[in-house]
Amino acid sequence: MLDEIEIECPYCGATFTALVEPDDADSDYIQDCEVCCNPIHFHVRDDGGGGLAVEVARDDDS
Numbered sequence: 463m464l465d466e467i468e469i470e471c472p473y474c475g476a477t478f479t480a481l482v483e484p485d486d487a488d489s490d491y492i493q494d495c496e497v498c499c500n501p502i503h504f505h506v507r508d509d510g511g512g513g514l515a516v517e518v519a520r521d522d523d524s
């Protein structure tokens with residue numbers, strides 16, 4: 463089952479919806495912002511209440 467989680471771009475502040483599923487917990491991935499095209503680092507984690515939370519950060523590794 464997909465969860466829709468609203469996130470905010472760490473570069474331009476645009477908000478959009480990320481789709482995550484339980485299998486994504488504890489995974490990391492990079493997705494380009496739909497607005498400014500910068501690479502956003504997503505970290506999906508368990509929110510401790512049976513749901514999922516998504517943290518976003520700039521991709522500072524590169």
Ligand SMILES: [Zn+2]
Pocket residue numbers: 471472473474475476495496497498499500
């Ligand atoms: Zn952006």
